[in-house]
Amino acid sequence: MSTRLSLRVQEQIGRLTTSEQKLAQVILRDPAIIETHSATELARLADVSKATAARFFRTLGYSDFEEVKLQAREERNRTQPYSYAAGAGQHVALGRTIEEHMALEINNLSRTFEELLPDTLRAAVRAIEAAPRMWFLPGGDHAWFAGYGRRLFSRLRPDVFLLGQGEQSLAEDLAMTGPRDLLLVPLLGPQPRTVRPVLSHARTTRMAVLAITDHLNLALARKYAALAIHCHGARFGPLPSDTSALSLLRLLAVSYAGHVGEPAATRLELIDNIVEELDLLE
Template sequence: MPPSATTPAKAQPASLQSRIKARYEVMSAVEQKLADVILASPGQLAMQTATELATSAGVSKATTTRFFRTLGYAAYEEARREARDARSGGSPLYLQDRGSREDSLEDLIQHHRDQEIANVHQTYSSLDRAELLEIAHAIASARRVVIIGFRHSQTIAHLFRSNLIQVRDDILLLPAPGDSLAEYLASLDERDVAICIGLRRRMPELEATMSAMSGLGVPMLYLADVLAGSPARLARWVIRCHTESTLMFDSNASVAAVTNLLCSLVGKELTGRKASHLERVELLHQQLDELVTTD
């Protein structure tokens, strides 16, 4: 439930980085040495004990303990838990050390490739075949399709739209630059379908938007990572994609693959109809001389 007008939202505690930077200029040379090690790779805190951190920074354990108490933590373990939460939440800052222990670039590339392949395999193995056909039919038959993705999830939303617009009309990508959502959502109802992309590090606006569409009776597909979160309860269909990575950024390979699959299934259903949208699009491409063909 959102905070009331008389109850201010609870302020988030300052991050480890902001706490260090706020005090950096008044730290001793030894404390700055420790601070530099932490800022260079904050994700390491999730895997190091206080003794290991002190050793890697070349300072005493007592200095390390005092350092974190000065920053406002009850103990080192509190900061360590914060680092673990940041890593599990997908923060690239806390995952930037991934791959640093590989023996060579070739090993790094091979490990990364193997993980990408595993993500696609695991995601496809989990797909409900009957549900896929149901989703494709709903998208093909909807009066209007709304695709919603905030932040990096909008990259997949754009991919969804660029494929779907080739096989059917009335596709709306949200949020539109400079506009609010209410004007677009107000005309939606049970005759439409919303495709909501919610990859890790989701913005609160996604769940608020899905809640509003649920109240309007709009059927929703929710495409997310394995830990889909609370927005999943609002959707009619949920597809969870494996996005684990060996490097600092989450993998989008399985998400892109599922997007391609779903759009192709929609296209397969629609192209069998007389004077399909795809046929009209291709004819207009030729008339407008829009695309360069390779000899």
């Protein structure tokens, strides 16, 4: 199988033609197919022409299909599998090598932070500093991300809240928000129907919106957020990769703490003292 080929496909997927995307999906579903099929056979499986297949591999930066097969063989010869293994004749759908996993995550991190401009980071930190209150919006499968963000920033500053997660409803929480408050929204993966109305309400009430977004939600983020930071999350199979988004959230917290200095340090010390006191009382 070819990790580098899969990464190139996922990086270029938005720039491929409709016919090329059909071939891309065939390869992403089964990267090992590169070693077992010819370019003509791959074209047939994707129901595209041989010319489309040739153009597809050139678009990805290969001179021809033989270069792709050589790369796949080299990767297979130098990698060791995860402990998961299929029996004889079984197809491994989700098992990946350690090298493949590491390459994927490093690629996501590298692309995310290479594209993040220092001015964007500084603007985000200033927005967090200026906000009277900071809100996190849980959404979809990434509600845990908002919870983690709230816990992270509540150690550094007061008045950090989760929308719609307490005894009050989402509407009641939104009624407590106001101008200059900051709403941090993780737009990662499919979004529930409530997200767009909440973002619209935030814009109407002049809240500042900071979005941590993947490629799928980039247009939504740019429409409603004053600041939209794009995280790369290329993945194998159905499970998401949130490594770059989590690292970005931590970068925002560390940068904020470094920017405000003493108030963040004092709050951290206060929380540690309270934790110690509570432990003594038990």
